[in-house]
Amino acid sequence: MDSEGSSSGVGKRVAEVRKLGGWTQAKLARLANVSTSLVRAVEQGRAPASPAFISACARALGVGVPDLLEQPYHRTSKADHEVHAVIPPIRRELAAYQMExxxxxxxxxxxDIARDVARASKLRHAVNLVELGAELPGLLEELRAAVHTLTADRRERAFGLLAEAYAAAGQVVYKLGYIDLASLTVDRYEWAAARSGDELAVLAGDYQRAGELIGAADWSSALRFLEKSRSHIESKIGKGDGPVLSIWGSLHLKSGLAAARADKRDLADLHLAEAKETADRIGVDRDDYRLCFGPTNVNIWSVGLAVEMMDGTEAVKRSETFTVPVTAQKERAGHHWIDLARGYLIHGDKNKAFAALRKAKSVAPTQTRYHPMVHETLRVLAREEARTTESVRGFAAWCGITSV
Structure with a gap:
């Protein structure tokens, strides 16, 4: 890490931890189940580190994913301090979750509280983390009071609202790089959802829990867990109920991610096909349990899953079959452009990769600034694209990267 406090990049951190353990690149590759050439390329900055690579190496090396990502990133501007200032009060609320x-x-x-929770979810989808972070602690405290005061059905409803508020808090802390704190919000969500009397809310928690398993490179467990989760509603999907179908399709998308990270392409494609069939059946974009399920999100995931499987050409091909509507949540649209930038980079079109990053910035600037895959993509672009170095370096500086 340089004197400005910017991240040194995943490749350098992997090399440092590997050497401290006295490991060769070949040994790390074997234990992480990746190729030695990929380890070498990532360490040398010639290839971006994918989420699968990062989690697999972290597991093999016995360190946390945040250790390799060096998250949360150091604050280099007034804007950084403002957005990160939301973290301490959210942390306090998460700690006090059972206290009156x-x-x-x-x-x-x-x-009235429900309207504010819905507004918080909209701020989350808009990636307005400063405003959302400022509102969440008071809202969480009020909901804590509600679950201690209300009885019967009203108490269950309050728990459901509390679960949704925890999900919003989880996205704030995750996007700012507080991965362990984000894991805590999943615990809190599950705790509240289990008391809401809403089976689908519980399954939405399973979706989040599977994400934790995937992030820890336990892809097989995630696949088994998600299959069990879907079994709870399999008998109901024939009825065509929108929320049930949304949960069913979302769980298939998450299974697709686990399969892609496990390098099981055929299985990933099967889950994607199941999700697409479900989205086509619904016919519209829904936001049940804030999962944004529908044709648009399935299209976005189709690109992301191809990128996860390191097939940039397929990712680009899939992206050309649809247009993200202007009505799509900024959170999802921004993620699409971040994924597509990675896809173009793998495909070998660095100019379009950088153009996609600029699009991501225009759609969801805060999400783009702090996204580790943006940082990884920028480092490779800065290394290999001498003619566009100044513009790439300017973008990197905006992300808080002062050494590329």
Whole structure:
């Protein structure tokens, strides 16, 4: 890491940890189940580190994913300090989740609280982390008071709202690089959802839990877990209920990710096909349990899954079959352009890779600034594209990367 505090990149961190353990590149490759040539390319900065590579290496080396990503990134601007200032109050609320608020909280009608929770979810989808982070602690505290005060059905509804608020908090901390804190929000979500009386909310928690397993490179466990989760509603999907279908399709998408990370392409494609069939059956984009399931999200995932399988050409091909509508949530649209930038890079079109990053920045700037895959893509572009070095370096500096 340089004197400005910017990340040194995953490749350098992998090399440092590997050498501290006295390992050769070949040994790391064997234990992480990747090729030695890939380890060499990532360490030398010639190839970006994929999420699968990072989690597999972290597991093999006995370190956490945040250790290799050096997250959360150091703050290099006033804007950084402003957005990260939301973390301490969210952390305090997560710690106090079972405690009745000490101060008297003026409890509003649940309908009013529900409107604010829905607004928080919209801010999450818009990746407005500063405003969302400022509102969440008070909202979480009020919901804590509600679940301690209300009874029967009203209490279950309050738990459902609390679960949704925890999901929003999880996205704030995750996008800012507090991965362990994001894991804690999954625990809190599951705790609240289990008390909501809503089976689908519980399964939405399974979707999040599977993400934790995938991030820890336990892809086989994630696949088994998701299959079991789907079994709870398999008998209901024939009825055509929108929320049930949304959960069913979302769980298949998550299985597709686990399969892609495990390098099981045929299985990933099967889960993607199942999700697409489900989305076509629904016919519209829905936001049940804030999972954004529908034709648009399945298209976005189709590109992302090809990138996860390191097939840039297929990712580009899939991206050309659809257009992300202007009505799509910025969170999802921004993620699409970040994925597509990686796809173009793997495909060998560095100019379009950088153009996709610029598009991601225009759609969801905060998400783009802190996304580790953006940092990895930029480092490879800066290394290999001498003629565009100044523009790439300017983008990297905006991301807080001062040494590429």
């Amino acid at each position: 608020p000490l101060d008297d909280v003026q409890l509003r009608p649940l309908d």
